[in-house]
Amino acid sequence: MNSVEWSSLYRDHLAQLQARADEALARGRFDHLVVPSGRLHYQVFDDRDYPYAVNPQFKAWVPLTKVPDSWLVYTPGRRPRVVYHQPFDYWHAVPAAPGGWWVDHVEVAIIRKPEDALQYLPPDPARCAILGEPQSALGDYVPNNPAPVLAYLDWHRGFKTPYEVAMMREASRIGVRAHRAAERAFRAGASEFGIHLAYCQAAGQDAMELPYNNIVALDEHGAVLHYTERDRVAPRPARSFLIDAGAGFHGYACDITRTYAADGHADFQALVDAVDAAQRVMCDQVRAGTDYRRIHLDAHLALARILHEFDLITVSPEVAVETGVSSAFFPHGIGHGIGLQVHDVAGFAESDRGGTIPKPDGHPYLRLTRTLAPGMVVTIEPGIYFIDMLLEALKDRGLGPSVNWERVEAFRPYGGVRIEDDVVCTEAEPVNLTREAFAAQA
Incomplete structure (x- = not known):
């Protein structure tokens, strides 16, 4: 431009x-x-x-x-x-x-x-x-x-002007370029710290200039939602890679997450692909008049279906959601508003005079409860994780039989899967700034 x-x-x-x-x-x-x-x-x-x-x-x-x-x-x-x-x-x-x-x-x-x-x-x-x-x-x-x-x-x-969307589109272009470099570094056997440096170099932004602290997680570290330790020595060989990292452009942010399986780990790659496919459907829900809470609740059911498909749970998807089993695998919110801040303001506002729209019962970590309207930009970031403390808590609640522990044990070394895009709500079709940028840099 x-x-x-x-x-x-x-x-x-x-x-x-x-x-x-x-x-x-x-x-x-x-x-x-x-x-x-x-x-x-x-x-x-x-x-x-x-x-x-x-x-x-x-x-x-x-x-x-x-x-x-x-x-x-x-x-x-x-x-x-x-x-x-x-x-x-x-x-x-x-x-x-x-x-x-x-x-x-x-x-x-x-x-x-x-x-x-x-x-x-x-x-x-x-x-x-x-x-x-x-x-x-x-x-x-x-x-x-x-x-x-x-x-x-x-x-x-919450309602971005065309100028602001253009800013965020540029931030997404920079972020995707850096994500591509990070994946290459992972495939080449770099450590978490090395991947982080490759990301910053490709983005042209130092760590303190990025809109938030990069999450660069290999293997089990992907089960720590905000993992920022960055080991200096890579595991040999690494099995999986989760990166949640953004970039800025004149004060506007992008927020992108991708998960990768190392070559030869077909079962985990299949799980990544399943979450990715479900996430695309969720992104299509970013439409005017949609209650963002509904996207979050629908995501739980979609992810529970994946858990059932991969034989990770023994109960139906509906029962997994109703009993809270799905929350042990997907403990955070489906996303948040984004713009000048990564977690943009007024996510719970009832109107421009104040007030609060409550979160759904049993979902304390959702960061946005408003009804979507043209101009709003939100993230969509479903995930499936293998977090020991949350899974053990299911046993304490008598829900242990709802989980196939042998299958969980097979996936534990991979940490987890998260896929995140930034999506603009418009008068018509949603505009996915993240997928748009990845397609342009294919």
């Missing part, structure tokens, strides 16, 4: 954000929206800072992720102002002068010291909705995060 196309998409995106901010400010009875980009935090009793993470409310307005002590100021009827911190500093790299397809759509004021921002902020902090963390306070400008403003903005962040 060229700069003219990006500029056009950004212009329309900015107009949408301004309209949302106008309504949010009216509901909170404020005159101005003020958003700090965030500040560096230092480790206790040390002079080393933690990796900087930009305020999501800030990067929603401008494609800037590495400008601490900057500010976004919006007053209805006026052009948004970016107070851009570009310090005099010979110890660290200084942000480049603002430029590119976005600058013509906002007013930019460059400052050299954080306190210089005060001259560009509205005169009365009491009339400002200030969205940020406490550490971003500057003088009397202390983040107040008013509930009516946040509730409205967070709810509507």
